[in-house]
Amino acid sequence: MLASPNNKDLLGQFQVHLSCVDSTNNYAANLLKAGKARSGTVILADEQTNGRGQRGAVWQSEPGMNLQFSALWMPEHLSITAQKYMNFAVVVALVRYFKKKTIVAHIKWPNDILVQGRKIGGVLIESTINENSIGHTIIGVGLNVNQTEFGNLNATSLKNQLGQFFPVREVLDGVLYELNFTLGMLLDKRFNDLDTLYFKHLYGFNQYLEFQDKNGFFRGEIRGVDDFGNVQIEKNGQVVSYGIKEIKFVN
Ligand code: BTN
Numbered sequence: 001m002l003a004s005p006n007n008k009d010l011l012g013q014f015q016v017h018l019s020c021v022d023s024t025n026n027y028a029a030n031l032l033k034a035g036k037a038r039s040g041t042v043i044l045a046d047e048q049t050n051g052r053g054q055r056g057a058v059w060q061s062e063p064g065m066n067l068q069f070s071a072l073w074m075p076e077h078l079s080i081t082a083q084k085y086m087n088f089a090v091v092v093a094l095v096r097y098f099k100k101k102t103i104v105a106h107i108k109w110p111n112d113i114l115v116q117g118r119k120i121g122g123v124l125i126e127s128t129i130n131e132n133s134i135g136h137t138i139i140g141v142g143l144n145v146n147q148t149e150f151g152n153l154n155a156t157s158l159k160n161q162l163g164q165f166f167p168v169r170e171v172l173d174g175v176l177y178e179l180n181f182t183l184g185m186l187l188d189k190r191f192n193d194l195d196t197l198y199f200k201h202l203y204g205f206n207q208y209l210e211f212q213d214k215n216g217f218f219r220g221e222i223r224g225v226d227d228f229g230n231v232q233i234e235k236n237g238q239v240v241s242y243g244i245k246e247i248k249f250v251n
Pocket of ligand 1: 023024025026048050051052053054055059067068069111112121122123124140141142
């Protein structure tokens with residue numbers, strides 16, 4: 001039995017499988033605009049011509065090789081304070097999925113999934129806000145599954161890690177199972193548990209790393225994530241919050 005207490009929002013109960021689309025996040029946004037969106041709908045694409053990543057980056061993926069999907073999630077009365085934990089829930093779900101595949105994955109703030117220091121997946125969450133609650137959320141997930149060559153990108157895949165082919169749909173089912181579990185934790189307001197799971201797997205948590213901010217390079221330690229989702233880094237004895245465009249991890 002899935003853990004989500006709210007079956008009406010269970011991800012994957014409606015599915016759309018597209019061979020090619022610009023971006024599954026755009027497709028989901030268009031469903032919303034057209035008033036045709038149902039919570040729990042998953043849009044899976046074999047190929048995206050304009051896959052989008054964070055910070056305006058492009059998400060590249062060999063057609064048919066990897067998992068690329070967006071899920072529409074529209075639970076009622078989800079406070080905007082839960083937004084940070086929605087991010088946590090999604091990345092923790094991916095880490096849990098990899099763990100079941102015997103792979104130790106780490107989270108690179110905010111939403112990258114790394115295995116042995118190489119990127120295996122990323123998440124792009126786009127939400128609308130109504131006053132104090134979250135209206136609609138589009139959870140976009142890209143995971144490298146069967147692609148084995150990444151050019152000059154520092155990336156890896158399930159196949160590179162485990163040496164075998166994985167049917168993309170099977171990976172989708174496994175990931176949706178974990179997403180429904182961790183989003184269930186969020187709906188149950190198990191924020192402490194999500195904190196524990198997120199920080200347990202956060203790359204660089206309480207460890208010295210090299211960063212770059214607008215003032216230059218520095219060494220610091222990640223101390224947490226504030227209520228707005230900004231990373232909190234201790235720099236020269238002071239904790240400073242940074243948004244996604246304000247800080248770079250060096251190497
Ligand atoms: C990142 O690492 O910067 C986030 C990548 C998110 C990629 C996924 S693939 C499915 C969905 N559709 C998009 O256009 N982007 C997300």
